[in-house]
Amino acid sequence: MELRVQLKVCEGCGCLWYRAQTQGNVYCKHCEVKLKAFPTAETRKLRGRPSRRILSQVWAVAEETGGAL
Numbered sequence: 001m002e003l004r005v006q007l008k009v010c011e012g013c014g015c016l017w018y019r020a021q022t023q024g025n026v027y028c029k030h031c032e033v034k035l036k037a038f039p040t041a042e043t044r045k046l047r048g049r050p051s052r053r054i055l056s057q058v059w060a061v062a063e064e065t066g067g068a069l
Contacts, residue, residue: 004020005018008026010026010028011026012028012035013031
């Protein structure tokens with residue numbers, strides 16, 4: 001069985017380590033464990049312009065309060 005490896009530099013701490021050629025990680029095992037505590041991009045709050053409120057909801061609130069907003 002043949003295993004191809006690459007000599008890589010960790011982007012977290014700068015140490016040299018071997019990575020199997022089929023893997024795509026850029027951090028050494030030590031840095032991967034430390035970085036698991038950080039939130040992923042999917043769990044962070046979405047940035048940018050807030051979504052618009054649906055007009056039917058606005059009118060329903062206005063009717064409940066008895067007037068315009």
